[in-house]
Amino acid sequence: MSYFTEYKDVIQEGDLALIWISRDNIKPITIDVTATFNTRYGSFPHKDMIGKKYGSQIAIRTKTNKKFAFIHVLQPTPELWTLSLPHRTQIVYTPDSSYIMQRLNCGPSSTVIEAGTGSGSFSHAFARSVKQLYTFEFHPVRYEQALKEFKDHGLLEENVIITQRDVCANGFTIKKGDLTSVTFSDTEESVDIGANAIFLDLPSPWDAIPHLDEVISHNEKVGLCCFSPCIEQVDKTLEVLEKFGWTNVEMVEIQGKQYESRRQMVRTLDDAMERLKDIKKRKLEGVERRKRQLENLENDDGNIEDEEEKKILEPQPLTEKTKYNPFGKGSRIREGDSNYEWKQVTKMETEVKSHTSYLTFAFKTMNKTRNEEKVGILLASLSKKK
Numbered sequence: 037m038s039y040f041t042e043y044k045d046v047i048q049e050g051d052l053a054l055i056w057i058s059r060d061n062i063k064p065i066t067i068d069v070t071a072t073f074n075t076r077y078g079s080f081p082h083k084d085m086i087g088k089k090y091g092s093q094i095a096i097r098t099k100t101n102k103k104f105a106f107i108h109v110l111q112p113t114p115e116l117w118t119l120s121l122p123h124r125t126q127i128v129y130t131p132d133s134s135y136i137m138q139r140l141n142c143g144p145s146s147t148v149i150e151a152g153t154g155s156g157s158f159s160h161a162f163a164r165s166v167k168q169l170y171t172f173e174f175h176p177v178r179y180e181q182a183l184k185e186f187k188d189h190g191l192l193e194e195n196v197i198i199t200q201r202d203v204c205a206n207g208f209t210i211k212k213g214d215l216t217s218v219t220f221s222d223t224e225e226s227v228d229i230g231a232n233a234i235f236l237d238l239p240s241p242w243d244a245i246p247h248l249d250e251v252i253s254h255n256e257k258v259g260l261c262c263f264s265p266c267i268e269q270v271d272k273t274l275e276v277l278e279k280f281g282w283t284n285v286e287m288v289e290i291q292g293k294q295y296e297s298r299r300q301m302v303r304t305l306d307d308a309m310e311r312l313k314d315i316k317k318r319k320l321e322g323v324e325r326r327k328r329q330l331e332n333l334e335n336d337d338g339n340i341e342d343e344e345e346k347k348i349l350e351p352q353p354l355t356e357k358t359k360y361n362p363f364g365k366g367s368r369i370r371e372g373d374s375n376y377e378w379k380q381v382t383k384m385e386t387e388v389k390s391h392t393s394y395l396t397f398a399f400k401t402m403n404k405t406r407n408e409e410k411v412g413i414l415l416a417s418l419s420k421k422k
């Protein structure tokens with residue numbers, strides 16, 4: 037069973053689970069009754085997670101100040117895996133992968149070729165959505181790491197085949213004897229791939245493109261996407277795409293941004309004036325108080341007779357509880373407090389996790405002959421519907 041394609045309710049021994057500490061800090065663990073998940077806030081024994089529902093919050097008391105620390109235990113999804121996986125390379129993030137899959141029409145009937153596998157970020161997203169993924173990685177250590185990871189995650193028994201290969205030099209055909217996760221039967225000599233979607237995340241996709249004709253489907257429109265960080269790479273890719281008959285070429289750049297929506301208090305000029313007057317008054321009072329304190333130290337025996345002076349010397353709250361607080365200091369006003377006027381604003385978050393590249397899309401139809409029999413069947417079915 038793949039942890040990424042089937043949902044389950046309850047956390048069990050041996051599960052791959054993701055520990056959500058914060059939005060930027062998600063850690064994968066394998067549930068083991070004898071193990072403990074340590075954070076700087078405290079330790080969370082796995083046994084306290086077993087039997088609970090996925091999504092549960094697990095809380096402990098911190099050792100130092102006896103406050104609560106908590107985590108959430110989540111079931112893996114390709115999106116969360118992308119945010120928590122061990123990086124072996126640069127990876128493709130969800131804003132790109134989701135867009136690419138949509139542009140390549142990926143769905144349950146798609147057969148996809150991916151090169152290189154890298155850290156397997158995109159492989160997990162493809163694996164959840166498509167019929168079959170053939171992924172290629174030429175780096176021996178990265179190949180072994182990805183092979184183990186896909187096996188542990190149940191992807192190899194579902195729909196992922198990984199092969200160690202320099203696709204630029206040797207193409208995509210998988211034969212008996214290759215270093216691959218395919219198990220060949222006695223009669224099989226090679227794999228009939230017939231891909232209808234291709235994703236190339238390599239430094240030189242133009243060297244891989246000429247090999248594609250051998251492994252793409254000949255009877256349907258095939259989509260290709262090249263993920264390249266430099267415009268010079270795009271330029272070289274375009275030349276080869278044209279030479280090898282790829283059409284409908286388009287280049288796109290995804291700039292993922294996250295917007296935070298919140299309310300901001302409406303401030304008027306009168307409010308600002310009031311606030312400035314308030315600051316000035318407090319400043320003057322402070323100066324006066326310090327002057328008198330100094331005089332007392334120098335001249336008096338410490339007894340203060342004057343009532344007015346006493347009042348000034350009394351410790352004052354930092355800010356009075358004023359009705360109006362447009363600058364957010366002093367008395368606290370909850371966002372959205374119905375006593376005040378608010379407007380809805382958005383704030384763009386500064387850091388968005390993504391590795392942006394140029395996405396070059398192209399399409400190819402190998403067999404352009406008209407299949408009269410199929411067209412006839414299609415037309416007949418359409419006229420019946422009318």
Ligand SMILES: C[S@@+](CC[C@H](N)C(=O)[O-])C[C@H]1O[C@@H](n2cnc3c(N)ncnc32)[C@H](O)[C@@H]1O
Pocket residue numbers: 125126127128129151152153154155156157158159172173174175178201202203204205237238239
């Ligand atoms: C940027 S990473 C891919 C990251 C991957 N898309 C992900 O989301 O995790 C590029 C990978 O391509 C591999 N690679 C580079 N040239 C290759 C080639 N000619 N054949 C196969 N793999 C190649 C590299 O070893 C590297 O692991």
